[in-house]
Amino acid sequence: MGVRSADGTPFHSASRAKLHDEMSSSKKPEPAGEKEDKKPQLKDGKGTEHDVSKMKIEEVVKQHGPAHEIHSMHDHAANQHIVHSIHGEKHHHSSHDTAGDAHAHMGKAIGAEMQSQDEKPEPEETPDTEVAMSQPQPAIPGM
Numbered sequence: 001m002g003v004r005s006a007d008g009t010p011f012h013s014a015s016r017a018k019l020h021d022e023m024s025s026s027k028k029p030e031p032a033g034e035k036e037d038k039k040p041q042l043k044d045g046k047g048t049e050h051d052v053s054k055m056k057i058e059e060v061v062k063q064h065g066p067a068h069e070i071h072s073m074h075d076h077a078a079n080q081h082i083v084h085s086i087h088g089e090k091h092h093h094s095s096h097d098t099a100g101d102a103h104a105h106m107g108k109a110i111g112a113e114m115q116s117q118d119e120k121p122e123p124e125e126t127p128d129t130e131v132a133m134s135q136p137q138p139a140i141p142g143m
Contacts (some may be wrong), residue, residue, distance in 0.1 A: 053093045057085070057108045064090045066111035072102055085109040 002010045003090035005017040008023065040057050050127040052060050061067075080095040081102035092109065 050090050051093070052087075052090045055092070057092060057094070057105060060085075060087055060090065060092050061109065061111050064088050067092075067109040070106050070109055074099070083109070105120060 001011060003014045003017045004010055005024075007021075009017075009019065009020060011017040022141045035100075052064070064087035067087050069086040071084045072081065073084075078095075080097070081093075081099055083094050083096065083102050083105050085092045085106070087109075094105055096105060112127075
């Protein structure tokens with residue numbers, strides 16, 4: 001005792017068949033060639049007015065601020081490490097021979113100051129640390 005819609009599709013109730021007819025009449029299929037791409041294509045900015053790859057990364061950071069997004073990739077065919085940093089609306093691209101060079105470049109892109117292990121600042125001695133150092137220390141800490 002099923003009911004059929006206008007296009008012949010069987011349904012268990014008349015209300016479902018009517019709903020199917022209403023929905024299929026409101027949707028008209030578009031030909032595949034005329035369909036618009038509704039999602040904007042994201043571009044990496046290379047070769048546009050937003051590309052600042054010709055500038056040194058230090059200058060880019062000074063003018064446009066530190067990178068808020070960084071992508072790195074290793075091109076195995078060319079044996080190059082590629083870094084793409086985004087500073088506001090500006091994009092900076094660079095390629096490096098070693099991973100270390102690429103990491104150093106990424107550090108500069110985010111504005112981080114690289115500090116070597118020898119340049120660690122020595123802790124300042126306060127009166128409390130002088131008193132603690134003058135007292136004999138137990139063999140087991142906290143005892």
